[in-house]
Amino acid sequence: MWNEYSFGLAIAFACALIGFAALTRERDDLHKLLLIDLVETASLAVIALIGTDLAEALILPGLVVGIAELLALSQIYLTKEGYQQNPVKGLNIEVMMRSPAPVILSTILVVYGIILSGFTGGGIAGLGVVFFLMSRSFTGDFHVLEIASGISWALWVAAFFVFMFLPGWWYFALLGAAIGILLKVITKMSLVGAMWGETE
Amino acid sequence: MNEIGGAPLFFLEFGDIVIYFSPFTITLFLLALVFSVFVLVSRPERQIDIAFGADAFYAKVISLSELKFRRFMSIACGLACMGAMVTGDLFDFTLFVSLVGICNVGIVAAVKSRHVQNAAYQYGLVALAGTVPMFAAAAMVAATTGTLSMLELAEGTIQVPLAARALLVLGVMGEGMAPFYAAKAEMFRAPGAPYVIMCSLSSLLIFLRVAEVILVL
Amino acid sequence: MIIQKISRILSNFDNILPLFAAACAVMSIITLISLPLAYHEDQLYPKRIVPGSTLNPYDRGGPPFTQAEIHSQYPENSPTAGYVTAYLTPFSLFLSEYTSYMGTTIVAHPGGILDEILYNTRGLDTVVEPTILFIAFAIAAYIFRKGGDE
Amino acid sequence: MNPEFLLGSVLLLVGTIAAAFPRPRTYLNRLINLEISAWGLLLLMLSYNEALALLTFGGVSALTVYIFVRVLQKKEAAV
Numbered sequence: 001m002w003n004e005y006s007f008g009l010a011i012a013f014a015c016a017l018i019g020f021a022a023l024t025r026e027r028d029d030l031h032k033l034l035l036i037d038l039v040e041t042a043s044l045a046v047i048a049l050i051g052t053d054l055a056e057a058l059i060l061p062g063l064v065v066g067i068a069e070l071l072a073l074s075q076i077y078l079t080k081e082g083y084q085q086n087p088v089k090g091l092n093i094e095v096m097m098r099s100p101a102p103v104i105l106s107t108i109l110v111v112y113g114i115i116l117s118g119f120t121g122g123g124i125a126g127l128g129v130v131f132f133l134m135s136r137s138f139t140g141d142f143h144v145l146e147i148a149s150g151i152s153w154a155l156w157v158a159a160f161f162v163f164m165f166l167p168g169w170w171y172f173a174l175l176g177a178a179i180g181i182l183l184k185v186i187t188k189m190s191l192v193g194a195m196w197g198e199t200e
Numbered sequence: 201m202n203e204i205g206g207a208p209l210f211f212l213e214f215g216d217i218v219i220y221f222s223p224f225t226i227t228l229f230l231l232a233l234v235f236s237v238f239v240l241v242s243r244p245e246r247q248i249d250i251a252f253g254a255d256a257f258y259a260k261v262i263s264l265s266e267l268k269f270r271r272f273m274s275i276a277c278g279l280a281c282m283g284a285m286v287t288g289d290l291f292d293f294t295l296f297v298s299l300v301g302i303c304n305v306g307i308v309a310a311v312k313s314r315h316v317q318n319a320a321y322q323y324g325l326v327a328l329a330g331t332v333p334m335f336a337a338a339a340m341v342a343a344t345t346g347t348l349s350m351l352e353l354a355e356g357t358i359q360v361p362l363a364a365r366a367l368l369v370l371g372v373m374g375e376g377m378a379p380f381y382a383a384k385a386e387m388f389r390a391p392g393a394p395y396v397i398m399c400s401l402s403s404l405l406i407f408l409r410v411a412e413v414i415l416v417l
Numbered sequence: 418m419i420i421q422k423i424s425r426i427l428s429n430f431d432n433i434l435p436l437f438a439a440a441c442a443v444m445s446i447i448t449l450i451s452l453p454l455a456y457h458e459d460q461l462y463p464k465r466i467v468p469g470s471t472l473n474p475y476d477r478g479g480p481p482f483t484q485a486e487i488h489s490q491y492p493e494n495s496p497t498a499g500y501v502t503a504y505l506t507p508f509s510l511f512l513s514e515y516t517s518y519m520g521t522t523i524v525a526h527p528g529g530i531l532d533e534i535l536y537n538t539r540g541l542d543t544v545v546e547p548t549i550l551f552i553a554f555a556i557a558a559y560i561f562r563k564g565g566d567e
Numbered sequence: 568m569n570p571e572f573l574l575g576s577v578l579l580l581v582g583t584i585a586a587a588f589p590r591p592r593t594y595l596n597r598l599i600n601l602e603i604s605a606w607g608l609l610l611l612m613l614s615y616n617e618a619l620a621l622l623t624f625g626g627v628s629a630l631t632v633y634i635f636v637r638v639l640q641k642k643e644a645a646v
Binding site: 009012050 | 213214215298302306309314317321324325327328329331332333335339340342348
């Protein structure tokens with residue numbers, strides 16, 4: 001009865017046990033956040049053990065939920081401790097500011113992300129944008145990002161309803177959903193890069 | 201098939217995720233709907249602090265943007281509750297519950313008081329930790345029974361492992377039920393009456409719903 | 418009174434997370450004890466590897482624009498399930514004809530088994546998930562903008 | 568059980584222990600040790616051929632590092 005699945009579950013729950021045990025004794029607020037990131041890994045491992053295509057379809061939402069809540073909590077942490085006004089140095093290495101390397105790397109990531117589209121593409125393209133914004137210490141306009149992500153959300157939900165109620169138009173819905181979710185994830189991720197700089 | 205809240209009256213199919221309305225879920229759904237509308241139309245309270253020993257009092261000023269933001273979060277919380285009440289898929293249920301958790305954090309996090317923000321942070325950590333047992337439970341159900349649909353699981357032909365049920369309950373408790381609810385009570389010091397009601401109402405609704413889910417499995 | 422003592426501990430919200438973590442740790446131990454669990458062989462959306470296919474590891478069959486077979490929960494609810502999997506955009510078609518290691522790229526490009534699951538058969542999951550993303554980022558952005566000026 | 572699965576399990580467990588009880592208990596040390604368990608998870612996904620999940624997890628965990636480094640920098644600037 002000790003198949004591969006049970007063995008994997010044993011490992012994953014042993015990890016969860018260790019992580020939660022450390023969390024019980026932790027008093028520092030930021031260490032708590034890091035440890036929660038650790039136990040998230042264990043829960044993703046439990047999902048991965050299903051080993052079907054469904055597992056992947058469940059991992060992607062699980063991952064994105066984790067990072068979104070992490071960003072919100074880290075921002076609450078900064079405000080409650082009063083660190084919000086402190087400057088962030090960015091990647092203020094002289095070479096980074098001038099050299100074309102960030103541009104080239106970001107371009108590769110963004111192009112590949114657009115080819116992938118969907119969740120994965122959004123994540124990868126977003127990473128490229130974050131890297132670029134960080135290396136150029138950009139202080140940008142937030143509202144544009146928020147509006148863009150709102151529109152892409154609407155596009156994607158519209159595509160979902162086409163899938164459900166007008167299944168004949170599946171091709172249209174597929175492209176709408178893929179592009180909508182790509183834009184949505186990119187804009188959200190580039191928020192991280194824009195927040196790297198100073199408060200407006 | 202074991203039915204807890206009466207036979208489902210009608211189904212709304214979204215592919216593999218089937219939303220079902222039984223007398224039990226429809227009651228909870230309407231309750232969430234009524235409160236969302238209530239939040240939408242009501243005007244927020246003005247908290248007044250009375251200075252002791254003198255005849256003076258001063259009203260706390262809440263900025264318009266803060267008000268709008270918190271109303272938006274409350275409505276999102278109401279919508280999430282409505283979804284969690286009627287969904288017939290286990291993983292979808294866990295996602296809706298975590299949405300309720302993050303909305304609850306949002307309702308209070310906008311308040312500019314260090315005490316309230318600290319409570320919101322601690323509660324947010326518990327909500328984030330609660331997703332771990334919840335997702336693990338849903339994944340274990342999928343792996344050991346081969347399905348996530350509550351309607352299929354309610355047939356009772358395949359046994360759901362006890363550990364998965366217990367993990368699900370623990371995870372949902374982390375998203376805002378007793379005894380981890382205490383942090384929320386602390387958050388109620390935040391001004392803005394109709395919005396914080398949404399916090400406690402969502403816990404009540406989710407408590408009732410998770411009881412049904414566990415009994416059906 | 419013991420109840421008073423418990424409620425005093427609980428009323429300090431710094432103790433909430435350690436308490437929850439302890440409950441989770443205990444629950445992990447219980448799960449470990451209950452362990453060997455049977456893996457149900459008849460899974461939804463099974464994975465299979467077609468040797469030699471350029472779409473590895475995501476070849477789920479089906480010539481373009483004909484319905485591939487998808488083992489979903491309620492096939493009658495999604496009549497178009499299987500079309501998306503079989504469809505390749507011109508770009509993915511080009512990749513699949515000229516390279517043999519780009520299966521992941523092809524499947525992530527619009528049209529593939531994951532799009533099938535995420536958008537079509539289990540679309541509501543994906544609706545909820547960007548909503549969580551939206552709410553969490555809205556909180557972060559709001560606090561970032563307003564948190565500074567006091 | 569293929570070698571990726573075994574190696575992934577070992578790394579997951581070792582990384583968890585390392586991140587839960589880091590030797591000099593600093594934020595940076597814990598953040599770096601988190602990567603070990605992330606590698607374990609990546610190998611686990613690889614053994615089940617979950618390539619797309621692997622790719623996304625790689626990208627998202629890089630973003631997690633950005634978020635934490637930002638918090639650490641702001642915290643450090645306060646001292």
